[in-house]
Amino acid sequence: METLEIILKDLGLGYKLLFITCVAVAGFIASKLIRFFMTRVLKKSATKLNVDPTNYNFLKNAVSFLIFITVVIIIFYSIPELKSVGISLLASAGIFAAILGFASQQAFSNIISGIFIVIFKPFRVGDYIKIGDLNFGNVEDITLRHTVIRNPENRRVIIPNSVISSETILNSTISDPKICSFLEIGISYSSSIDLASLIMQEEAMSHPNFMDNRTEEEIKDNLHPVCVRVIQLADSSVVLRAYIWAENSGNAFVMKCDLFKSIKERFDREGVEIPFPHRTVYVKQNQ
Template sequence: MEIFLESNYFKYSLIIVVTLIAAMIITRILRFTMNRFFIRTSQKLNVDHTKFNFLKNAVSFMVFIAAFIVIFIMIPELKALGLTITAGAGVITAILIFASQQAFSNIISGIFIVIFQPFRVNDHIKIGDLFVGYVEDITLRHTVIRNYENRRIVVPNSVISAETIVNSNIVEDKICNFLEIGISYDSDVDKAMEIMRSEAMKHPNFIDNRTEEDKMNKVPPVIVRVINLADWSVNLRAYVWSENSPMGFVMKCDLRKAIKERFEKEGIEIPFPYRTVVFKKDIDNQKE
């Protein structure tokens, strides 16, 4: 018995058992921590936390790989074999990473989305100048967006990470809609501004976003300003609040029609560019 305890077999067996037990404990701790994090994060993102199970399995796999490497290094008889396997695995890993770098990029970007939460399911977002719609699903590889045509756009997470994201719901749903209309220089600017204000306030999707201080200072519910004196028009902008972006879109469409009809009744002209064409032969005839 004493000979067995003093032999290398016992020592090596002890190293293997202790290392594997340590790997199991570390794996359980990591999986428990990640599981709590993913459940909490998934509730905020409105996604199923089981979609991230493969990431927990990948972490467990890496822990046991590290444990086997430690075992091979600590046992002299296996050290040479371990170095050979490690070198071969390193070459294979490098080849796999190079061949699937785009996939890894998407997964890393997906992890960042899970951690930093720039958007959630059902949020209305705009990704750069590329896509606009509602987030329908979030995975570690891609995000599914439902656009206004009810089509699903599958966007790789690496593309999302490289673009600027406009989220209409990240803090609150209310949105200030810019409604811009140009009138001719001959039209009554004050009258046109009042028409835009009154039509906006009559729309059912309009909300009064003024504070009590604004009301005391008699700030109008809809502010209309002259924003530009263009080549052929005086450009007016109305700041109209709505509960959310979809309601704001419908309101802007309705107001464009209503304001145009009021302008026609009130004699406010919406101009378009005039172009005078002069033919060279007409100039020559005038000289003669």
């Protein structure tokens, strides 16, 4: 840069104007090329995420702005007559730039996180996700700043992208929407495990949301569509877990709620006891 400054210092006004024109044209061409390739990449990402590609126009405009600033800095720094003016302008704008940069730090973090979501695609619009332990629902919109989630109460949860990047994301529909729901029920030690397992299997298979997820090999081996296992011998109960498949998480939730009711009613009719805590109280009388 110093060698270029020495050369331009000895040249006439016409050559300096020519240099300014060349730098400006080069910056303009670079901006157009970068915007062209970014548009192609962002359109593909927007199609996969099922979002409006105009949401990312800000990113392309920001790149063009950075190229413009770089061109101006090169011109002012390379021409001696403009260098002193440029240094004065930069010095006067330094404090303002520092304040602005500090104020926009969180916003910039959200934008970078939004870019990562576009590139790595941990979820898309329409996916059912869970972020952390509290927020879950269907993704309605993804922007560079935030993500909008519609929860089961039909409320919109707006989460900054920087928060999403630091949380664990549970995506139920990213590649395979079907889900295996765990249905756990405890029975008393005096009740029949085989009878309880049979009731759970029959009630699960009779539900309209039930899905037979067995492979061809498992069907040939006559494996039951609903697997029931004893998972725990607790203090007052034998805990059974039924593995029941559904097409998606919504169907699985409804099916699980319905099965708790129907299985409890079948247990009552057929003598399978669901234990509950008992407490014996001894009252000591004063002599």
